Amino acid sequence: MARNTQVPADHDAPPITKILAEYVSGFASRGWNDAVDHEAHRTFLNWLGCAVGASRHEAADAALAAVAELQPAPQATVAGRSGKVDMASAALVNGITSHTFDFDDTHLKTIIHPAGPVASALLALAEHKGMSGREVVDALVLGIDVACRLGNLVYPEHYDRGWHITGTTGMLGAAAGCARLLKLDAQQTQMALGIAASQPVGLREQFGTMTKPFHPGAAARAGLMSALLAAKGFTSSPRALEAPRGWAQVVSTKAAWNEATDELGQRFEISFNSYKPFACGIVIHPSIDACVQLREQGVRAEEVERIELRVHSLVLELTGKKEPADGLQGKFSVYHGCAAGLVFGRAGEDEYHDDIVNRPDMVELRRKVVATVDNGIDEASADVTACLKDGRKVHVFVEHAIGSLQKPMTDAMLEAKFAQLAEPVLGAGKTRQLIAACWGLGNAADVRELVALARP
Amino acid sequence: MARNTQVPADHDAPPITKILAEYVSGFASRGWNDAVDHEAHRTFLNWLGCAVGASRHEAADAALAAVAELQPAPQATVAGRSGKVDMASAALVNGITSHTFDFDDTHLKTIIHPAGPVASALLALAEHKGMSGREVVDALVLGIDVACRLGNLVYPEHYDRGWHITGTTGMLGAAAGCARLLKLDAQQTQMALGIAASQPVGLREQFGTMTKPFHPGAAARAGLMSALLAAKGFTSSPRALEAPRGWAQVVSTKAAWNEATDELGQRFEISFNSYKPFACGIVIHPSIDACVQLREQGVRAEEVERIELRVHSLVLELTGKKEPADGLQGKFSVYHGCAAGLVFGRAGEDEYHDDIVNRPDMVELRRKVVATVDNGIDEASADVTACLKDGRKVHVFVEHAIGSLQKPMTDAMLEAKFAQLAEPVLGAGKTRQLIAACWGLGNAADVRELVALARP
Numbered sequence: 001m002a003r004n005t006q007v008p009a010d011h012d013a014p015p016i017t018k019i020l021a022e023y024v025s026g027f028a029s030r031g032w033n034d035a036v037d038h039e040a041h042r043t044f045l046n047w048l049g050c051a052v053g054a055s056r057h058e059a060a061d062a063a064l065a066a067v068a069e070l071q072p073a074p075q076a077t078v079a080g081r082s083g084k085v086d087m088a089s090a091a092l093v094n095g096i097t098s099h100t101f102d103f104d105d106t107h108l109k110t111i112i113h114p115a116g117p118v119a120s121a122l123l124a125l126a127e128h129k130g131m132s133g134r135e136v137v138d139a140l141v142l143g144i145d146v147a148c149r150l151g152n153l154v155y156p157e158h159y160d161r162g163w164h165i166t167g168t169t170g171m172l173g174a175a176a177g178c179a180r181l182l183k184l185d186a187q188q189t190q191m192a193l194g195i196a197a198s199q200p201v202g203l204r205e206q207f208g209t210m211t212k213p214f215h216p217g218a219a220a221r222a223g224l225m226s227a228l229l230a231a232k233g234f235t236s237s238p239r240a241l242e243a244p245r246g247w248a249q250v251v252s253t254k255a256a257w258n259e260a261t262d263e264l265g266q267r268f269e270i271s272f273n274s275y276k277p278f279a280c281g282i283v284i285h286p287s288i289d290a291c292v293q294l295r296e297q298g299v300r301a302e303e304v305e306r307i308e309l310r311v312h313s314l315v316l317e318l319t320g321k322k323e324p325a326d327g328l329q330g331k332f333s334v335y336h337g338c339a340a341g342l343v344f345g346r347a348g349e350d351e352y353h354d355d356i357v358n359r360p361d362m363v364e365l366r367r368k369v370v371a372t373v374d375n376g377i378d379e380a381s382a383d384v385t386a387c388l389k390d391g392r393k394v395h396v397f398v399e400h401a402i403g404s405l406q407k408p409m410t411d412a413m414l415e416a417k418f419a420q421l422a423e424p425v426l427g428a429g430k431t432r433q434l435i436a437a438c439w440g441l442g443n444a445a446d447v448r449e450l451v452a453l454a455r456p
Numbered sequence: 457m458a459r460n461t462q463v464p465a466d467h468d469a470p471p472i473t474k475i476l477a478e479y480v481s482g483f484a485s486r487g488w489n490d491a492v493d494h495e496a497h498r499t500f501l502n503w504l505g506c507a508v509g510a511s512r513h514e515a516a517d518a519a520l521a522a523v524a525e526l527q528p529a530p531q532a533t534v535a536g537r538s539g540k541v542d543m544a545s546a547a548l549v550n551g552i553t554s555h556t557f558d559f560d561d562t563h564l565k566t567i568i569h570p571a572g573p574v575a576s577a578l579l580a581l582a583e584h585k586g587m588s589g590r591e592v593v594d595a596l597v598l599g600i601d602v603a604c605r606l607g608n609l610v611y612p613e614h615y616d617r618g619w620h621i622t623g624t625t626g627m628l629g630a631a632a633g634c635a636r637l638l639k640l641d642a643q644q645t646q647m648a649l650g651i652a653a654s655q656p657v658g659l660r661e662q663f664g665t666m667t668k669p670f671h672p673g674a675a676a677r678a679g680l681m682s683a684l685l686a687a688k689g690f691t692s693s694p695r696a697l698e699a700p701r702g703w704a705q706v707v708s709t710k711a712a713w714n715e716a717t718d719e720l721g722q723r724f725e726i727s728f729n730s731y732k733p734f735a736c737g738i739v740i741h742p743s744i745d746a747c748v749q750l751r752e753q754g755v756r757a758e759e760v761e762r763i764e765l766r767v768h769s770l771v772l773e774l775t776g777k778k779e780p781a782d783g784l785q786g787k788f789s790v791y792h793g794c795a796a797g798l799v800f801g802r803a804g805e806d807e808y809h810d811d812i813v814n815r816p817d818m819v820e821l822r823r824k825v826v827a828t829v830d831n832g833i834d835e836a837s838a839d840v841t842a843c844l845k846d847g848r849k850v851h852v853f854v855e856h857a858i859g860s861l862q863k864p865m866t867d868a869m870l871e872a873k874f875a876q877l878a879e880p881v882l883g884a885g886k887t888r889q890l891i892a893a894c895w896g897l898g899n900a901a902d903v904r905e906l907v908a909l910a911r912p
Contacts, residue, residue, distance in 0.1 A: 058689065065688035066681065070542040073527035086526040162701035167654070195667050198623070198659050199674060203693075205701040211651050211692040214685075218655060218678075225522060229670075232521035233514065236667040237659075245618035245661040 013242035016260040017197075020149075020241070021190035023264055024142050024176045029134060030442075032141065036268045037442060040137050043144070045438040046105050046275045046414055047098050047115035048079060052434075052454060053349060053421025054100035055080025059210040063093050063217070076124040079454040080425045087124040091174070091224045095120035095217030096210075099166070101349050102331050103279040103421070107144075107272055108380075108405060110151035110165055111282065114273065116216030117170025118143040121224040122177050126447045133444030135181055141270050143177025143223075146193075148269035150241070152259035154252035163251060164202030167215030171196045172247075174223020175230075182231050194236025195226035197247040207318070208332050275414060277403040278347040280331040283315045285401035286382035287334050291341030293396045299386045301343050301365050306387040309338065309371040312379035316371055330357040335366035338384070348420060380404060426456055469698035472716040473653075476605075476697075477646035479720055480598050480632045485590060486898075488597065492724045493898060496593050499600070501894040502561055502731045502870055503554050503571035504535060508890075508910060509805060509877025510556035511536025515666040519549050519673070532580040535910040536881045543580040547630070547680045551576035551673030552666075555622070557805045558787050559735040559877075563600075563728055564836075564861060566607035566621055567738065570729060572672030573626025574599040577680040578633050582903045589900030591637055597726050599633025599679075602649075604725035606697070608715035610708035617708070620658030623671030624707060627652045628697075630679020631686075638687050650692025651682035653703040663774070664788050731870060733859040734803040736787040739771045741857040742838035743790050747797030749852045755842045757799050757821050762843040765794065765827040768835035772827055786813040791822035794840070804876060836860060882912055 030037060054060060055078065064078065067089040074083070076090035079097065084090070098104050099116045107114050119140055126136045147169045159165045175196035179189040199222040202215035241247050241260075248255040278288050287309055311334070321333040330336040330352050339362050340351040356362060377383055380401070386394045400406035409417070415435055422431040430453055437450040444450055486493060510516060511534065520534065523545040530539065532546035535553065540546070554560050555572045563570050575596055582592045603625045615621045631652035635645040655678040658671035697703045704711040734744050743765055767790070777789040786792040786808050795818050796807040812818060833839055836857070842850045856862035865873070871891055878887040886909055893906040900906055
């Protein structure tokens with residue numbers, strides 16, 4: 001009888017489920033400036049490249065084998081593969097592949113990878129229904145806005161508790177975007193958000209396993225199905241996000257309601273999206289960037305006695321694996337990341353192959369990396385000193401890594417990244433065409449032309 | 457920089473993911489006494505009756521319409537309907553229908569409705585694969601054991617936080633049961649539990665909407681898919697349940713690890729399952745039972761001046777709707793429940809039709825019910841006094857309601873409940889055959905014979 005069974009306080013929460021539903025269903029097509037619209041195209045291009053690039057990964061094989069047990073109808077494409085599966089399974093698998101290399105986009109305010117859950121759901125639905133590219137771009141901007149605003153509302157307490165925020169906000173972004181594509185009215189969209197609110201996906205404990213990329217995939221699937229259910233009259237709480245026992249207060253101790261509504265329709269969270277130059281968690285990027293810069297300053301691996309690394313505690317907490325056994329574990333090792341930056345001057349997917357992670361000179365070099373926590377250093381920064389065998393020291397401080405909002409990747413860099421990922425799967429010619437189709441998405445009469453280019 | 461990014465303490469958590477996986481994969485078929493095996497059959501019978509009974513509900517129609525958008529392969533049956541859908545969708549829809557009437561089973565220690573997520577997944581998979589009834593019964597006992605043990609581990613703090621525990625443990629029970637059906641080894645079963653651990657479904661805020669029964673359905677689907685993924689080599693954290701950022705510590709502030717392992721293989725949680733005589737939340741049952749007893753003692757509705765009800769606070773918190781607008785809301789109204797008990801002497805699904813809830817005499821009578829919270833009264837009990845117009849008072853105290861572990865429904869009562877639910881859908885003859893098939897499940901060579909009887 002001692003247990004506390006009181007309903008949590010209502011905190012005068014505004015009706016954000018309704019407000020967001022009205023916004024998503026009623027906002028004007030392309031109701032934003034060219035910079036926002038261009039960012040949507042960059043987000044889409046980057047997402048598709050990652051999905052194509054990982055389409056032959058064993059996680060994709062396993063997921064497709066499981067899906068095959070359902071004997072799915074050929075409705076939608078898994079990017080980089082030749083067969084089709086039902087649209088919900090395509091959303092699942094594209095969500096998995098786009099995050100498999102940890103090479104996708106990041107909404108830096110929340111560490112959400114928004115395109116995985118949102119774009120994966122949208123493209124599958126749009127392909128099956130033969131929708132226009134403009135509809136997809138509109139839904140992408142609005143769906144990502146919903147996911148990231150709700151992320152802002154609960155971050156960082158929600159993430160600190162152990163949730164993988166990409167899959168625990170992503171199903172809401174996917175539901176919002178799919179509701180928009182399906183032209184649901186405000187009330188149905190509200191129901192779609194409500195159904196999705198009951199389905200957060202993802203524990204941070206899964207980092208380093210296939211279930212990490214499963215999170216955006218399952219969130220994409222859940223969001224798509226929530227919109228389909230709402231379209232057929234399925235009901236949910238109209239206050240599913242803000243009620244005392246709704247999403248925000250169940251999954252987080254922080255609920256900054258204003259984040260859902262401030263500057264709604266004026267500030268678009270996709271503007272704060274960023275793209276990874278390195279195929280690993282964003283917290284390692286400043287350290288890798290610093291090591292790339294050391295290399296550019298002439299430091300060679302064989303001269304190194306020791307690399308002294310000073311970083312925020314989150315870096316070691318998330319990526320502190322000292323002795324990664326394979327490529328996947330390597331992505332959670334700031335030590336391997338630094339070694340790759342110094343030896344190769346890059347850390348793309350190739351630098352995370354098992355062979356590279358286990359190469360003796362790489363193992364030797366990463367053991368020379370000594371990392372120290374210094375919470376006076378921002379998690380966006382890294383302070384790196386190479387101590388050489390001849391006694392010299394070379395120091396680099398990276399305030400903002402390449403790929404950050406302060407130092408964004410250029411369109412050309414995004415194209416090069418796309419090509420590196422897609423060419424082995426699609427060949428150079430199709431890859432070039434697909435890049436052009438991505439830049440032209442907003443003008444495409446039917447997304448199926450673009451999608452056809454994503455099949456080998 | 458002020459945020460706490462420390463990993464939670466490990467609390468010397470035992471490796472329960474591994475222990476439960478070894479248990480599920482390695483335990484002997486029918487490795488329990490006859491009472492446990494019989495309880496599994498009672499659980500299955502009660503579950504199937506509920507699913508058939510609600511198969512024509514608009515929630516089922518909406519869910520099937522959404523599923524139809526995927527053009528599913530005809531692999532498995534939705535109980536009470538004639539067509540087939542893919543096995544994952546069948547798990548989803550049967551999970552929804554079995555909980556739609558709030559008439560299913562309850563593991564009273566945790567308020568988990570275990571058959572919804574577990575049996576729905578098992579029967580769909582077993583039908584598609586043509587498995588034996590014995591395999592299903594074994595998987596049902598073990599799957600429910602996993603879900604309810606994990607419920608014990610986090611209850612009540614997890615529930616009090618706002619999670620609908622049926623869908624947030626059910627995906628683990630379904631994954632365990634499906635892994636058993638698929639004959640996964642201990643390591644694969646561990647992966648299946650891990651994949652499922654990332655997919656808790658359900659907020660209590662959804663109570664009173666179709667998304668409440670969606671929770672066991674989505675959990676059934678998630679568990680089935682987790683087992684299929686694990687069978688194909690998909691990986692997850694081997695400590696997904698107990699790690700500092702694993703399931704238990706992310707979704708709950710309580711983690712009583714011993715609940716997962718105490719008397720494992722000796723005490724089976726299905727022994728603590730109960731079945732509802734009334735088609736509403738279990739917390740109302742003592743109040744309804746008391747009103748049925750008042751009726752049996754000769755109290756007639758038209759004599760009543762006032763019904764004084766003293767109950768635990770949880771009763772009003774969960775079912776305190778004073779003016780329910782329809783049948784669904786009526787299930788969350790202890791006031792309507794009391795009126796039904798007094799007027800009809802029962803509260804089956806028929807007593808929750810919209811027409812009955814809105815009947816003027818029912819509205820008038822429920823307004824005469826005055827409920828008072830008294831936390832000196834257990835939530836399993838109710839103290840009810842009928843104050844009559846002539847000044848008489850008739851008092852009934854129900855310590856344990858019919859349907860509780862202390863006063864369980866008999867097999868004959870379960871059959872009568874099944875018949876009442878199934879006859880309007882399947883007809884009397886098929887209903888009788890289906891009841892016999894449920895009692896004989898453990899000896900059935902192929903579950904498809906039983907399933908055929910569940911189609912009209």
